[in-house]
Amino acid sequence: MFKKILIANRGEIALRVQRACREMGIASVAVHSTADADAMHVRLADESVCIGPPAARDSYLNIPAILSAAAITGADAIHPGYGFLSENASFAEIVEAHGIAFIGPTAQHITMMGDKIAAKDAMRRLGVPLVPGSDGALATLAEAAEVAERIGYPVLIKAAAGGGGRGMKVAQTAGELAEAWQVARTESKAAFGNDAVYMEKYLDKPRHIEMQIMADSYGAVVHFGERDCSLQRRHQKLLEEAGSPALTAAQRDALGETVTTALKGLGYRNAGTLEFLYQDNQFAFIEMNTRLQVEHPVTEMVCNVDLVREQIRIAAGEPLGYDQSAVKFSGHAIEVRVTAEDPDTFIPNPGLITTFHPPGGLGVRVDSALYGGYRVPPYYDSMIAKLIVHAPDRAQAIARMRRAIDEFAVIGVKTTLPLHRRILDDPTFQSGEYTIHWLEKFVAGEA
């Protein structure tokens, strides 16, 4: 087992990984920018190293500085968390070339899944159903028009290198195609340095349902069920549930069988998530994330598993040690992402936290690096806490989340807690019958 793990991240996820390390008797090294010298992930780590100025490209994305920090502290593994370098294949490769274990999949699989066209190709070959669309990258607008005619409008132009909902444009009709094509390519070039795009049928009422898997280095793969992440704004998740209110246990088992078979075929290792759109009783793969996800706690709660511990064990060469029959699902979990933003306009609102009082009680979990007196810096993602509840069923989970939100005091900055409270109160949310398009209408006051 590893003796010391460097965590190449900040905020709640750095703490999350640290917690697993501590319980496993592994020392942790925090890295931080100058803006994060007082951050909780630095305060609680066994050791910490400053790796650069506030801008992420100079610190949390600074590969030479992170490798130097690993070298001087003698870390034998690096956990990348999510975001930052977590899906950077050359980082994974460089880390391993230095004799340090990368806690994640191989660089080859990161590269494959980072290119959504290659990912869809691989999944097609492995028998996973896909959203209808182009058979690969589209070279010209004329080619795009041909595919759109074949699959039928509305269509979605998507960036091959896309992420975070960027580089994605809808064309409702043929008249909108040229502009969507142009905007998606320009946005993709600006955000990812790559203007390769492809096309999918734009589904009008899907749910976003994803499967969590874990694979060891010896061919064993299990799934930990699904998460429903249909509550999105601008293609970004705000609230997640496990399990999905729309799936039966039999549907979960069937989808689980499809994904574990595919990943065995791929020779994949460590944690991964396959994302699907689900509409009219059909699943269609959209992408795979080769890392731990923000919403992993809802899975941990219903499966009673520590996914970070599993990642670390697998990266250290341990076998999974159990099979699918050992994975049990119990109750229902909900997570809300709390950001330091105005709950109506979503304008970021960084600043000084004067009071921080997290909720507690049975079935309540708060993953956050906040503390009273902490100043939320303006340089990074605005998520400041994840509030997770677990209860015997969905109705009780909703009741628990409502009371937990009411207890949660974050004073000093505006947060999205009031928005979450409104969502939890809404009859459509409570019915469980929502699609990926519902929240956008709800925040616009149209739902």
Ligand code: ADP
């Ligand atoms: P990203 O990597 O940028 O997150 P994804 O491919 O995962 O992009 O898609 C993000 C979200 O965009 C999905 O969860 C879904 O809400 C929406 N989306 C993606 N593809 C489609 C599609 N073909 N039809 C309708 N909505 C889609």
